[in-house]
Amino acid sequence: MLFQYLSATVAAAAVVAAIPHSTPVLPRAPADQTYVTQTTCNGETYTYQELAGYGFIPSDARDKYGDTIGGIGSAIALDHNAWRKTSAVTYQGIIWTLPDRGWNTEGTLNVQNRVHKFSISLTLMPNATVANPSGPNLQFTYLDTVLFTGPDGTPTTGLDADATGSITYPNFPELPVATYEGDGFGGSGPGGRRIPVDSEGLVLNGDGSFWVSDEYGPYVYKFSTSGLMEQAIRPPPAYIPQRNGSDSFSSDSPPFYNPDVSVKPSNTVSGRDNNQGFEGLTLSTDRKTLYVLVQSALDQEGGPNDPSRKNTRLIVYDISKHTPVAIHEYVVTLPIYTNAKGKVKVAAQSEMHYLSPSQLLVLVRDSGAGHGQSSSTSLYRHIDIIDLSTATDILSATYDVTNGTIASSAGVLNPGVTAAQYCPFLDFNINSQLERFGVHNGGAQDQFLLNEKWESISVVTTNPGHGSANDGTEYFVFSMSDNDYITQNGYLNFGAFTYADSSGYNLDNQALVFQVTVPQGVIPVAGED
Numbered sequence: 377m378l379f380q381y382l383s384a385t386v387a388a389a390a391v392v393a394a395i396p397h398s399t400p401v402l403p404r405a406p407a408d409q410t411y412v413t414q415t416t417c418n419g420e421t422y423t424y425q426e427l428a429g430y431g432f433i434p435s436d437a438r439d440k441y442g443d444t445i446g447g448i449g450s451a452i453a454l455d456h457n458a459w460r461k462t463s464a465v466t467y468q469g470i471i472w473t474l475p476d477r478g479w480n481t482e483g484t485l486n487v488q489n490r491v492h493k494f495s496i497s498l499t500l501m502p503n504a505t506v507a508n509p510s511g512p513n514l515q516f517t518y519l520d521t522v523l524f525t526g527p528d529g530t531p532t533t534g535l536d537a538d539a540t541g542s543i544t545y546p547n548f549p550e551l552p553v554a555t556y557e558g559d560g561f562g563g564s565g566p567g568g569r570r571i572p573v574d575s576e577g578l579v580l581n582g583d584g585s586f587w588v589s590d591e592y593g594p595y596v597y598k599f600s601t602s603g604l605m606e607q608a609i610r611p612p613p614a615y616i617p618q619r620n621g622s623d624s625f626s627s628d629s630p631p632f633y634n635p636d637v638s639v640k641p642s643n644t645v646s647g648r649d650n651n652q653g654f655e656g657l658t659l660s661t662d663r664k665t666l667y668v669l670v671q672s673a674l675d676q677e678g679g680p681n682d683p684s685r686k687n688t689r690l691i692v693y694d695i696s697k698h699t700p701v702a703i704h705e706y707v708v709t710l711p712i713y714t715n716a717k718g719k720v721k722v723a724a725q726s727e728m729h730y731l732s733p734s735q736l737l738v739l740v741r742d743s744g745a746g747h748g749q750s751s752s753t754s755l756y757r758h759i760d761i762i763d764l765s766t767a768t769d770i771l772s773a774t775y776d777v778t779n780g781t782i783a784s785s786a787g788v789l790n791p792g793v794t795a796a797q798y799c800p801f802l803d804f805n806i807n808s809q810l811e812r813f814g815v816h817n818g819g820a821q822d823q824f825l826l827n828e829k830w831e832s833i834s835v836v837t838t839n840p841g842h843g844s845a846n847d848g849t850e851y852f853v854f855s856m857s858d859n860d861y862i863t864q865n866g867y868l869n870f871g872a873f874t875y876a877d878s879s880g881y882n883l884d885n886q887a888l889v890f891q892v893t894v895p896q897g898v899i900p901v902a903g904e905d
Contacts, residue, residue, distance in 0.1 A: 411893075412809060417735065417799035418763040420895040424802045428852060429498050429889030430813035431514025435863035435882040439492060439521040442871025446861030448473035448492060448885050451578035451588075451657070451727065452832040452854060456901045459840045465500040469836065470519075471854070473885075474578040474588065477534030479861035479868060481877055483632030486560020487534040487868055489524040489573045490603070491586060498852075498889060504812040511814045514887055522603045524588075526571045529604065533570040535560060537592050537625035539639040543569060549610035552592055552625035561873045562633035571605070572625070573597065576831070577657025577727065579666070587657065587695075589668055592625055594653030596668055596693075596700075609700050611654075611691060612776035614674060617647035627651050646676040646779045649685070655831070656690075656728035658736065661899050664696040665703075667736065672710065672724045677783040683720045684787030686710045687795065690764075691771075705771035706764055707782055709795040711740055713756040723756045726831035729853075731900045734765045737801075739833055739855065746817075746828030748862060748881040753818035757804040757830060759853065759890075763797040802853070802890060804830060815886075827857035827886050835900045838891065851900060853890040859883035 412424045437445040451474040458470040471494050478487030495517045501510035524532045527545040535554040543553035554572040559565030577589030577596075584601040594615060598607035610616075617624050619641060627650040630637040643650060648670060656669030670688045678684035692704040711723045723740040730736060737759050745754040770793060775782050783789045804810075804826065805817040815824045838850040861868075862883040866875040894900065 412806060413801065413803065415761065415799050415801045417761045418765055418797055420735065420898070422761060422801055422895070423893040425891040425893060427809035427812060427888065428500060428891040429514040430815055430887065431512045431516060432884040432886045433516050435859060435884050436865035437518070437885075438867055438871075439490075439518065441521060441523070443487075443868050444479070444861055444863060444866045445475075445492060445518070445885065446479065446863065446866070447475035447858050449830065449832050449856030449858040449887075450474050450476040450576050452834045452856050453578045453580045454834040454836050454854060455580060456836055456840070459836045461840055465502070467498045467840075469496050470494070471496050471834070472578065472580060472586075473856065474575050475861075476576060476858060477574040479866060479875060479877070480534065480629065481860055481862065481879070483635050484535045484629045485632050485868060485873070486556055486570070488531040489534065489575050491522050491524070491578065492518070493520040493522070494518055501813075506808060506811040509812050509814045513813065514889060522601070524573065524599055524603045525605065527605050530568075530570055532573045532605070533560065534574065535570070535572055535631055536627055536629040537572040539619065539624050539626040540622065542623070542625075543571060548608050551595070551608060556631065557633065559869065560631070560633075561869050563873075574627075574651070574653070576653070576655045577668070579657055579659045582663055587659070587666060589654035589657040591648075591651055591653030591655065591671070592627060594648050594670065596654060596657065596666070607700070609693065611668075612702065613778040614676075614776045614780040615647055615670070615689070616778070617644035617675075618778065619644055643680055644675050647674055649673075649675050649680040652679060652724070655724075655726050656738065658728050658730040660730055660733070661901065664694065666693040666695050666700065667728065667730065668693070669708065669725060669728050669738070671726070672722060673783070673787065676779050676785070677781045678785060678787035682722050683712045684785065685724075686712055686722045686787050687783045687789060688725065689770075689782070690796070702771060704769050705776070706767040707770060707789065707793060707795040708738070708762055709789075709798060711756065711758075711760070711798065711800070713742065715742065715755060716751060716753070723758070726829070727833045729833040729835060729900060731761070731894065731898050735761055735763050735898070737833055737853075737900070738762050739830065741830055743828065747821065747823070747825040748879055748883055749828050752821055752825055754805050754826065754828070757817075758800060759802040759804075759833060759855070761799040761801050763799065765797070766794060767796040768792065768794045802892065804855075804888065823882075823884060827859055827883055829858040829860065830855050831858045832856045837901060849893050849896055851892055851894060853892055855888050855890070857886045859885050
């Protein structure tokens with residue numbers, strides 16, 4: 377299935393500047409420089425050279441099971457072993473894309489979680505300008521889909537977890553469980569119980585298996601090449617959502633077939649907040665260390681309100697042995713900005729990517745702005761850098777017990793706790809770059825307006841096949857948007873369930889490619905020497 381693209385020219389759109397509170401303003405390049413932006417983080421300099429590509433998968437594309445290919449920007453992973461430069465300006469490769477829990481704008485559904493495989497072709501267009509844009513230059517060809525199942529082979533589900541209870545398997549921690557009626561889509565059926573997964577982070581292992589992070593738990597799951605769950609990482613008790621004095625994994629996201637279901641209280645009182653679990657997931661270059669980042673503050677230390685939810689947690693696991701072991705834990709203070717209504721908001725994180733043992737890329741963004749939203753102008757949509765060199769390692773019984781806190785409910789860090797250094801880097805929303813490919817931030821609500829939810833990062837070299845001979849400083853950073861499965865021609869449940877989103881919109885799965893320069897010795901690709 378080849379998704380072809382039509383070139384399009386759009387008029388220049390106005391840019392609305394966002395001034396993030398207590399976050400340095402991202403410096404733009406001097407007039408005589410060719411790069412877009414540059415930042416130095418703890419002595420290491422990173423440069424955003426230019427936007428190198430744009431592409432999309434249509435909103436009504438379907439996989440081999442007959443289901444809509446949607447939400448696939450929740451996480452992506454490029455297979456660097458398959459990445460090839462085929463001419464001076466063309467590249468080909470393989471990308472895995474992870475949908476989240478399925479179409480859920482009108483309630484959650486019994487969608488089986490999965491990961492999609494595509495081949496991609498990128499043709500550089502160095503002469504593209506705003507006056508003479510290239511249009512899309514990134515193509516996707518659908519190859520395959522792997523369905524996820526629990527340890528016993530039962531499909532996982534996008535339905536919300538039950539407010540109480542769990543499910544157990546040999547050699548696994550207690551896992552969240554979702555109990556459903558009928559077929560879980562509003563039709564007849566026997567009902568059942570499945571492991572609920574709101575899949576948000578994806579890592580490829582060298583053996584072809586997958587690590588997937590989850591918002592519901594929040595947990596991290598390992599799936600085999602065929603999609604069978606092999607391991608589960610349950611985080612420390614401080615992360616586990618609590619209601620009424622016990623574990624409560626529900627995110628108060630009722631099913632499509634019974635929208636009146638609710639839990640009380642709606643918000644958890646401690647642990648991850650509703651739909652604010654493990655959004656960020658990345659792996660070290662040697663594939664021995666897994667980094668996991670909560671979307672925003674745990675409820676007992678500032679969540680779920682703005683701007684107090686700014687201090688989130690990053691936990692690091694040694695996965696070199698069979699059983700993952702937590703070895704470090706840090707605080708990341710997310711940037712805050714003022715929205716168009718004058719309200720101070722937190723730019724929650726949606727993904728991260730390994731750079732070095734002390735530095736990570738982190739994707740942070742606003743919400744409620746983009747194609748299909750009430751505002752077309754995003755004010756804060758960045759890939760930034762965090763540095764852990766001087767951050768306090770908070771891994772301890774004091775902070776990791778149930779209701780353990782590193783900050784007050786107002787979001788003020790405890791004495792003695794130092795957060796990671798935060799360095800703004802790459803701004804998605806610069807129209808002088810976007811319009812070179814016919815897309816824009818702000819302005820008309822058309823198919824060329826950037827979507828709201830950009831939630832993924834994957835990185836490949838611009839000079840593949842050279843190993844240590846490559847100077848290792850130039851890379852492509854890919855990012856895709858989560859379109860929430862919004863289409864007027866949707867199919868789920870292996871093609872048996874049809875839907876048209878009530879918004880009336882068709883949101884394509886959009887992709888951007890940025891060309892960047894990183895410091896000598898920084899190798900952001902797992903397995904690359």
